[in-house]
Amino acid sequence: MSDIIRLSAADLAAQLRAGAVSAVEATRAHLDRIAAVDTDVHAFLHVNEHAERYAADIDQRRAAGEELPELAGVPLAVKDVLVTTDMPSTSGSKILEGYMSPYDATVVARARAAGLIAIGKTNMDEFAMGSSTEHSAYGPTHNPWDLERIPGGSGGGSAAAVAAFEAPLALGSDTGGSIRQPAHVTGTVGMKPTYGAVSRYGAIALASSLDQVGPVTRTVLDSALLQDIIGGHDANDATSLAEQWPSFAAAAREGARGDVLKGLKVGVITELPDSGFQPGVAESFRSALAAMEAQGAEIVEISAPHFEYGVAAYYLILPAEASSNLAKFDSVRFGLRVTPDGGATVEDVMAATREAGFGEEVKRRIILGTYALSAGYYDAYYGSAQKVRTLIQRDFDNAFEKVDVIATPAAPTTAFKLGERIGDPLQMYLNDVTTIPANLAGVPGITLPSGLASDDGLPVGIQFLAPAREDARLYRVGAALETLLVDQWGGPLLERAPRLPGEITHEGEAR
Amino acid sequence: MSEITPELVRHLGVLARIQLSDEEVERLTGQLGAIVDNIAKVSEVATPDVPATSHPIPLANVFRPDEPQQPLTVAEVLQNAPDSDDDRFRVTAILGEEQ
Amino acid sequence: MADKLMDFDKALELFEPVLGFEVHVELNTRTKMFSSAPNPAHPDNHDAGPNTLVAPVDMGLPGSMPVVNAQAIESSISLGLALGCSIAPSSRFARKNYFYPDLGKNYQISQYDEPIAFEGSVEIELEDGTLVTIPIERAHMEEDAGKLTHMGGSTGRIQGAEYSLVDYNRAGVPLVEIVTKPIFGAEHRAPEYAKAYVATIRDIAKALGISEARMERGNLRCDANVSLRPRGQEKLGTRTETKNVNSMRSVERAVRYEIQRQAAILADGGIITQETRHWHEDTGQTSAGRPKSDADDYRYFPEPDLVPVQPSAELIERLRAALPEAPVARRRRLKAEWGFTDLEFQDVSNGGLLDQVAATIAAGAAPASARKWWTGEITRIANASERDAADLVSPEHVAALQQLVDEGTLTDKLARQVLEGVIAGEGDPQTVVDARGLAVVSDDGALIAAIDEALAAQPDVLEKIRDGKVQAAGAVIGAVMKAMKGQADAARVRELVLERAGQA
Ligand SMILES: [Mg+2]
């Protein structure tokens, strides 16, 4: 049997069902892997001490003849933005160090009900503010492809965990690209579902009108299987969509057969010129499009004139909503409390706690958001940004009259070096130009590997966008391209990732 | 040029309940100035005829039936409390009044 | 430090008062506005211990989200309709951002620029029956905050407290805030306007069944805005907002106090600061609170966790059709039906006993009897024991009591004793009669024996009666009543005595 940790979730599930592997074995293999490599990768903030017990329970139920859900027994890494009852939930912030939630996030509860084994909580930029996971209060995560580089953000932990084979599946959250951009730089798959397709209940809110929880995996089918589990209506989230969703796994399996590319109209945005991208990124993108074209897809130029205002609108809406969402961290009910010396009032305690408990980037955005909502500035800033949302939605509507999906490079560059951009927040923000429009408009987007950049040998992702509620279309198209490329490469892209320092000794016994 | 001044940043710190140091005020004034200059361009296209979108997927009338569910236990309510007394959260003296 | 006050009549000579009210009504839904936690403003949950009625969103737990209570929407629409308001085809919630320890999320979810109900008016009735129309600006939905208890220091007030304790049970209780437009023309009746307005809101909420509407429990809280302008001046004066006045009488007193206080300042050439003021029940004064400042930047924005409320025309019409009679119309109707004089009706109405009297009549008592019980003996006991008349005895028991009087089982005096027993919790009137053995002695034999005994002691009485001094019978009747421990029907005794004297 091949190495358990390198199996996709779908394949591992098949082995579990066939009895070739037990859930305890699968869980132990991943815990061992974490023990071996995570000192270097630092994808996890917490490893679940109950994981083996949960796995033993699955094995027992299976042995008793119980009909278990398809993925029962498969390990799952959970982004620390999602609250869990059996592990601390910090959202990457010192202000929530050790916080224990009395309830599970809906997606976590659904994953548990489906028999997935929550093996740990993954690192992230503090309160999901960032594109590099360098803003975690608990230290950065390192890209498994090059430990000197960023794993993307804010969900760098989840992406690195699946890229480093520490978990086959992970949960992420995407407010402006936090699932899709880490997938791009780590050679993995990241899906941001339609806004409202997956419950936000129990996701520590960053920007409520932009946040969406979604799967982080190594294959398109695994993403689809995970969204089938976590998605669907939740009465605890008033913005959750009530409709019945088709099986995304069925869509991905259908897409893998390849014929969906025939006649597929793929939109390419004229306003996103190749010149704005690292040459290796643009080249990889073009070659993926060519591969699709060769299978009968039609590449159509479309115009999205307002996308260029997306970053600006995003950096008004996000800080504004975040400044309000993060007000609850005040030292009264939970979290850090810092009491200044001498006769402090509760106001002083709150201000000192928030000063000490929040990192630079969080404070910067809270102040920016407070400004954007302030009397006298609201119309010019927050109000205008909400209008830009309308314009971007119209751009999408117009485009989707002509094409089935839109394709973009998932981000302008490959993984940059840790520390390289941390001093220049504005430069960091502009990095999100390709992913932000989907959040502003609520449409789904998926990133999957398109190859390695010829200029630096690092992974590049291609992003597909579809109309709202057409998540299944992304799984179909994504799986089709994935099948095509994996065939071309002769195996998954991640096979080409360099070995990690910790796995040298482990390697001998595993293979 | 940006209208972000150190006084404004200090005031925003008070509104946001963050005790900013002088160095922080100075640094934020510069950074926010640059950011605001950049993002102010939203007003170029936000003309009066364009409606605002606050929810990306429009919904209305999402309600919950008026049926009580089990509330949190007192232990759950207080389990993360920095300080508590007599089943309630404890905070130091309050200066300002209720709104 | 006592404020300088101007004589009320003098103040009215110099200045015209302009009023405005913000009344918060706590809805009695089973659950909270945005969570499924039991609602402390529902009668089932009055005795809940601290922090026992809390769901994640009520204390702003990370990851928690609000979901709107459908019943709270219907109750709010009903209240809006009862206030003559238009119901917005689309309204939405906003966040009002400010830090305060009783506010779990450090923002209050409230309706801001798009309230559910707007532009209405309500008729109120002053004590002498004068009708006045109060213009309503809006009625919007919001959530209540938790409760702070200030500890240490002497007063239990915020000043001087060493620390405070926070209970989030009340956080998230559904509120409707009713805001009036400026009210002109009240003049010297301004305090009376205030009282009558709040009483009307209470009556409407009660009639709708959407709130317990008990001011002393905080179900109904009134902020009173008062400003003065010199006679002949167009421009409105600066207003103060006296917060959380929690009895009908205090609302009246607070308005009167503010008029006198502001008039004294203005007459001295001073200026009124726009500020909130606190009403002190004990001293009958207001004191300065928080001045308006630029820290009052609430940074409102549409609540992104909630979607708009768009009630269908069918829902609105269904709720409109179910509206109870308006309080003023109901009073007019009841007064006519019961045949009360103006004074009799005001007695009932000003005593807040309308519902009790109506229910007693509905249970079978004659209007005059029902009125007498409630405005008489029951009110006397309520005042003496500092309790609410409505809490002492049920209308059904009062009607049953009167029934016993009407049947001749009880005299008025015995009935009062039975009432005491009922109030003391000894059971319904019949049970008290049986247990205390209080029924009237209706056996003539027993009465005649007692009369004979009394006549034997006063042999000249019969003679006097026969001589035409019928009032002499009183002495015998008194003696008989005494002998029978009051359980005799004095009229029957009188009949029997006269019979004996051959005068019947
Ligand atoms: Mg108010």
Ligand SMILES: [Zn+2]
């Ligand atoms: Zn209010």
